[in-house]
Amino acid sequence: MSKQLDLQLKDIDKKTDRLVEIDSLMPLSAPYDKEGMEPDFVKVKDAWKEKYCTSLDGIIGVDTLVRPSTPEEDKFVHKFINGLAKLFADSNKNFLQPLTLTMEYCVKCNTCSEACHIYKSTNQNELYRPIFRSEVLRKIYKKYFTRGGKLLGKFVGADIDINWETIARLGELAYRCNLCRRCAQTCPLGLDNGMLTREIRKIFSQELGIAPTFLHSKGSVRQLETGSSTGITKAALLDNLEFMEEDIEEKTGRKIKIPIDKKSADILLTHNTGEFMAWPENPAAFAILFEEAGLNWTLSSSMMGYDNVNYGIWYDDNMAQKIALQQFQAAKELGVRRIVIGECGHAHKAAAISADRMTYGENKVPVESCLPILWELVRTKRLTFNPAKNNFPVTLHDPCNVVRQMGIVQPQRNIIKTICPGFREMTPHGVDNYCCGGGSGFAIMQSLNFADFRNKVSTRVKFDQILRAFGDDVGNRDIVKYVCAPCSNCKGAIRDMLAYYQATDKFNIHYGGLVELMVNALSTIDKPYLTFTDELMP
Ligand code: SF4
Ligand code: SF4
DSSP: OTTTTOOOOGGOOOSSSSSSSSOOOOOTTTTSSSSSSOOOOOOOHHHHHHHBTTTTSSOOOOTTOOOOOOOHHHHHHHHHHHHHHHHTTSHHHHHHHHHHHHHHHHHOOOHHHHHHHHHTTSSSGGSSSSSHHHHHHHHHHHHHHOHHHHHHHHGGGGOOOHHHHHHHHHHHHHHHHOOOOOHHHHOTTTTOHHHHHHHHHIIIIIIIIOTTTTTTTIIIIHHHHHHHHTOOHHHHHHHHHHHHHHHHHHHHHOOOOOOOOOTOOSEEEOOHHHHHOOOTTHHHHHHHHHHHTOOOEEOOOOOTTTTTTOTTTHHHHHHHHHHHHHHHHHHHTTTSSEEOOSOOOHHHIIIIIHHHHHGGGGGOOEEEHHHHHHHHHHTTTSSBBOOGGSSSSSSEOHHHHHHTTTTOHHHHHHHHHHHTTTEOOOSOOOOGOOSSSOGGTTTTTOSSSSIIIIIIIIIIHHHHHHHHHHHTTOTTTTTOOOEEEHHHHHHHHHHHHHHTTTTTHOOOOOEOHHHHHHHHBBBTOOSSSSSOOOOOOO
């Protein structure tokens, strides 16, 4: 096993149990700067080593990447190489140009490394340098597809053995990146290692039929079969909305009828259905605000109309396109003027950017983010607030897909500054903010020991940002502290992170969406909408 700083690119084919150990992690700020404040990594089991690819870093992200029998190994490699060729074919039209540029023009300046939170979390572990996986792909490409590589091999950098272990390690490595594209933002040449990582995931899914269970069979496939990635059916959704109406009445005294399948409404509001299950107070808060502002809106209960997630954008173009088309179709059937995406970052990007490039003409429906609409309601005083009701420290997480990818930076800040007197920014923030660590599917990938990678490595920088944002208040257990994360996926990662570090139980740090904070401060509702546990650990 190499020391994490000594790892060489050509080690990717090395016959060893483990390429690197994650044996060094970035220290956390107070009060997590002492020994014993976080659990150790779960030990890799022998049975896992036999079945999965544990020879990268001991983490298993791709639980369907199962070691084949020896005669099947060659077929596996062959299929991968076929898939690689397809990435460079005209049919890969949306990605061909940025992929080719990224493959050909990198000058190895490493500016991107300093931008990557995973590289930073692991104290500069070579394996997680953003260009490490790109370089491995370049070597494979050179070996099979360039004249120089075929003739001169190692003399021109095509110096690795391509076998099951090499390719499987690359597949695992494609799931050690959040696709947050913070690295791409800093590259002086505009090259995009996040996009390239997704292209590797595509080969695995589209050519080899390999993708993490929670993204594919329990994600995209389930969504296409049942209408929702969570498996919530139409009947369950309708039940859920009825409970939500009762809950709203109990909490606020308001009797609200949530509009469903209203024809020709101005807005079809779509949520990540994870909200209905894990955080129903979020869609309920949207209903309260939209009704109070008198918007002409509806939810949909039709197949593919009530879940805005599209996990395909993390790993598979075909799945992404199928889902996007059916979501647009559901909106068209209702005859709405526009789709408005609730607090889900990847759904923003999937519907507003990716779907726009995957669908054509009549299939399209205009898509907007909820955030500028909410700010407009605040700015024009269609909603009025008593900020004193949010009298606790609040910090704001910037979901990568909303902020860095779509440039929606100010509306959510303007709202928070209006309704939260204790607001403080994270450092850095806005387009420079770091990923929550749950991006690209990590928040929902729960197989085997992958949660360890998320909680200890990919969310580490975010956790540290949260601790630093609350400054002196962080250790004061009497003060409620709120991390506002206007994205379902980010909330999932932050929920798990706070539980892993027992930060709610020990230090009164909570998390939630933006609309909940808005309803909590509405001047027309007397009771608090947000309630916080008052039982802390001794
Ligand atoms: S910043 Fe750009 S050019 Fe420099 S190493 Fe990274 S990808 Fe290559
Ligand atoms: S996309 Fe994000 S996680 Fe992936 S290499 Fe770049 S900075 Fe790191």
